[in-house]
Amino acid sequence: MSNPLFKKINIFLKVSEETIDSYFNANDPAPIYKRQLSQEFEEYIMNHAPSIKRYSTVTYKLNCVNESDREFIDPLVHAIRRHFSLKKSIKEAEFKKFKRRNWFLLVFSLLVVMFFQGVMPYLLNMEHRIHSAFSNAIDVFSWVILWKPIEKLIFYWNPFLKEISIFDKLINAPIIIVGEKKEKMAVEYAA
Incomplete structure (x- = not known):
């Protein structure tokens, strides 16, 4: 209510x-x-x-x-x-810049993750114990690098829209x- x-x-x-x-x-x-x-x-x-x-x-x-x-x-x-x-x-320009920057960061992060998940395992020999440790480190790194852009794109856009609505x-x-x-x-x- x-x-x-x-x-x-x-x-x-x-x-x-x-x-x-x-x-x-x-x-x-x-x-x-x-x-x-x-x-x-x-x-x-x-x-x-x-x-x-x-x-x-x-x-x-x-x-x-x-x-x-x-x-x-x-x-x-x-x-x-x-x-x-x-x-x-001004607030609409800031919002547009915010979206553009975070989409760019997300795409860049995805490219880095794809490189590490796709190419790096072929560079290391599967028989070595270092391969599993490095593979786990790549998984953790992938989550860390993708977390911030996804979080910003999902949760941080609402204050921009609220201020634009108030100004309107x-x-x-x-x-x-x-x-x-x-x-x-x-x-x-x-x-």
């Missing part, structure tokens, strides 16, 4: 002329819609990440006190989506604007 607390994740943000600069990197001279997010703001959003599960829905709820604060909504939403799109593409949810999360009276306004931004 899933916990209902993790089904709907709301990220609350106050959008006003006073708070908008705190969401962006103060040293970035770019226009507001192209600026980098501040580390504190990214950390605030990523603090919700552990509670985001597979079937969770994430929603940004923006609190606008004045009508004039609405002009900051589009640049903020654009910056958030651009930031997490970049993070997602943060990119595509709907935006709900909440007014001063805490009632939902009619404006919702689609992903």
